[in-house]
Amino acid sequence: xxxxxxxxxxxxxxxxxxxxxxxxxxxxxxxxxxxxxxxxxxxxxxxxxxxxxxxxxxxxxxxxxxxxxxxxxxxxxxxxxxxxxxxxxxxxxxxxxxxxxxxxxxxxxxxxxxxxxxxxxxxxxxxxxxxxxxxxxxxxxxxxxxxxxxxxxxxxxxxxxxxxxxxxxxxxxxxxxxxxxxxxxxxxxxxxxxxxxxxxxxxxxxxxxxxxxxxxxxxxxxxxxxxxxxxxxxxxxxxxxxxxxxxxxxxxxxxxxxxxxxxxx
Amino acid sequence: xxxxxxxxxxxxxxxxxxxxxxxxxxxxxxxxxxxxxxxxxxxxxxxxxxxxxxxxxxxxxxxxxxxxxxxxxxxxxxxxxxxxxxxxxxxxxxxxxxxxxxxxxxxxxxxxxxxxxxxxxxxxxxxxxxxxxxxxxxxxxxxxxxxxxxxxxxxxxxxxxxxxxxxxxxxxxxxxxxxxxxxxxxxxxxxxxxxxxxxxxxxxxxxxxxxxxxxxxxxxxxxxxxxxxxxxxxxxxxxxxxxxxxxxxxxxxxxxxxxxxxxxxxxxxxxxxxxxxxxxxxxxxxxxxxxxxxxxxxxxxxx
Numbered sequence: 001x002x003x004x005x006x007x008x009x010x011x012x013x014x015x016x017x018x019x020x021x022x023x024x025x026x027x028x029x030x031x032x033x034x035x036x037x038x039x040x041x042x043x044x045x046x047x048x049x050x051x052x053x054x055x056x057x058x059x060x061x062x063x064x065x066x067x068x069x070x071x072x073x074x075x076x077x078x079x080x081x082x083x084x085x086x087x088x089x090x091x092x093x094x095x096x097x098x099x100x101x102x103x104x105x106x107x108x109x110x111x112x113x114x115x116x117x118x119x120x121x122x123x124x125x126x127x128x129x130x131x132x133x134x135x136x137x138x139x140x141x142x143x144x145x146x147x148x149x150x151x152x153x154x155x156x157x158x159x160x161x162x163x164x165x166x167x168x169x170x171x172x173x174x175x176x177x178x179x180x181x182x183x184x185x186x187x188x189x190x191x192x193x194x195x196x197x198x199x200x201x202x203x204x205x206x207x208x209x210x211x212x213x214x215x216x217x218x219x220x221x222x223x224x225x226x227x228x229x230x231x232x233x234x235x236x237x238x239x240x241x242x243x244x245x246x247x248x249x250x251x252x253x254x255x256x257x258x259x260x261x262x263x264x265x
Numbered sequence: 266x267x268x269x270x271x272x273x274x275x276x277x278x279x280x281x282x283x284x285x286x287x288x289x290x291x292x293x294x295x296x297x298x299x300x301x302x303x304x305x306x307x308x309x310x311x312x313x314x315x316x317x318x319x320x321x322x323x324x325x326x327x328x329x330x331x332x333x334x335x336x337x338x339x340x341x342x343x344x345x346x347x348x349x350x351x352x353x354x355x356x357x358x359x360x361x362x363x364x365x366x367x368x369x370x371x372x373x374x375x376x377x378x379x380x381x382x383x384x385x386x387x388x389x390x391x392x393x394x395x396x397x398x399x400x401x402x403x404x405x406x407x408x409x410x411x412x413x414x415x416x417x418x419x420x421x422x423x424x425x426x427x428x429x430x431x432x433x434x435x436x437x438x439x440x441x442x443x444x445x446x447x448x449x450x451x452x453x454x455x456x457x458x459x460x461x462x463x464x465x466x467x468x469x470x471x472x473x474x475x476x477x478x479x480x481x482x483x484x485x486x487x488x489x490x491x492x493x494x495x496x497x498x499x500x501x502x503x504x505x506x507x508x509x510x511x512x513x514x515x516x517x518x519x520x521x522x523x524x525x526x527x528x529x530x531x532x533x534x535x536x537x538x539x540x541x542x543x544x545x546x547x548x549x550x551x552x553x554x555x556x557x558x559x560x561x562x563x564x565x566x567x568x
Binding site for chain 2: 037042045046047048049050073074088090225226227228229231232233234235236237238239240244245246251
């Protein structure tokens with residue numbers, strides 16, 4: 001599918017927000033992703049492969065927003081796209097986060113975002129607020145330093161509480177976002193139910209799985225993997241499945257129940 | 266309209282554009298983006314006797330105008346494939362060529378034999394060239410005598426058309442093509458991926474868990490075209506050409522070098538409908554030049 005760039009702006013540091021208008025209207029749920037390739041560069045095969053990006057937000061006028069960090073060749077080229085440039089994309093792809101939780105469960109919703117892993121979490125927070133208005137929604141957001149904390153003001157408007165953590169201590173708790181989560185979970189009763197939604201680097205997800213293992217907590221992790229196609233053809237985006245074998249992040253995910261993933265790879 | 270139909274290895278194709286093995290799965294996933302009724306044939310992802318899980322991640326990385334992969338041939342096993350995947354493919358008005366591999370010569374024969382009498386299978390492509398699995402694959406495709414034994418065994422095990430997929434990781438590919446012909450293969454497909462490696466300069470680690478992988482994409486096209494041209498001029502056996510085909514022009518190059526059909530591989534990852542665009546493009550290419558059949562291009566390079 002084709003889309004046109006509405007804007008592609010540096011928010012701060014190496015973080016950008018891309019807004020595109022698809023040629024036909026798109027419906028998507030939080031946690032789904034797009035495979036994106038800027039049209040102008042395709043003849044040069046730079047980059048050769050499209051890149052996966054989670055959908056940051058769908059705007060009311062039908063635009064798609066992508067929040068991304070420039071980390072390599074693909075994102076550097078994407079950052080060079082200007083207004084009205086054409087983008088080829090596939091999507092929305094993947095399963096997305098489940099947002100209709102068991103009715104009447106007393107648990108809270110805990111959303112954990114590490115670095116650019118916050119990209120799908122604003123839309124997720126909005127969706128959960130709409131589907132479970134009676135529940136408390138606590139967002140934990142972590143980054144290396146203050147510049148790595150995105151969407152903080154927007155999250156504060158919709159979440160019950162936003163807890164921030166930076167490794168250099170420049171904002172919020174000094175340390176990893178998983179330490180903030182651990183601290184929060186320990187001060188409540190271990191019997192209390194909760195649902196944790198997380199997106200971020202694999203070591204963060206692995207640590208969350210360890211922390212919640214003895215507790216009465218459901219986990220939904222959005223995983224990231226290098227992928228060539230996004231639709232199950234290349235089989236490149238394998239992650240280890242607990243008990244043997246592999247999942248494909250594009251087709252079986254990108255959202256998985258935490259206990260089904262073997263992070264020791 | 267120019268005639269795009271072609272017969273290769275006794276298989277009648279409505280057009281000469283195929284989906285390459287390992288880039289179109291068993292058809293289900295690509296069918297949502299690409300009309301399988303329109304492609305010449307689909308060559309399915311490699312099938313072995315027993316299910317295999319594939320290699321640990323990372324399995325792929327991008328390289329200049331190409332990619333390295335070490336997927337490691339995950340497969341559902343021949344029984345499940347026949348029971349669950351062939352019925353899906355039978356719904357389409359296309360040709361189905363099943364790619365097979367084995368860990369031993371006998372296993373190649375056994376997998377090939379499993380498809381005897383299976384409705385909806387039109388031919389077998391024998392993978393003796395996968396660079397990413399310890400047993401089988403490239404160990405056969407880079408050794409002339411092993412190639413001979415595999416082709417002979419498969420030929421005796423099936424009456425289906427047999428296509429041998431050759432490895433480019435040899436000094437001279439012509440003797441391998443000759444062995445295939447001598448042992449009764451109906452066609453060859455070439456080339457499989459080129460063995461490659463990439464290292465992360467931050468971590469000093471290989472970018473694939475398998476350390477080495479197979480290079481594919483536009484980067485390998487000149488190597489493939491050269492090898493096709495060499496084999497076309499030396500051995501009388503039909504060739505299905507592949508290696509970096511991404512555009513109509515790429516496909517035309519392969520026909521001029523001597524292939525009777527082409528397969529689109531890595532380009533399916535960029536655009537899962539690209540094979541249809543190439544089919545339409547070939548029709549236009551011939552029409553614009555007043556050429557009435559795709560056969561007019563085969564081996565027509567002017568030297």
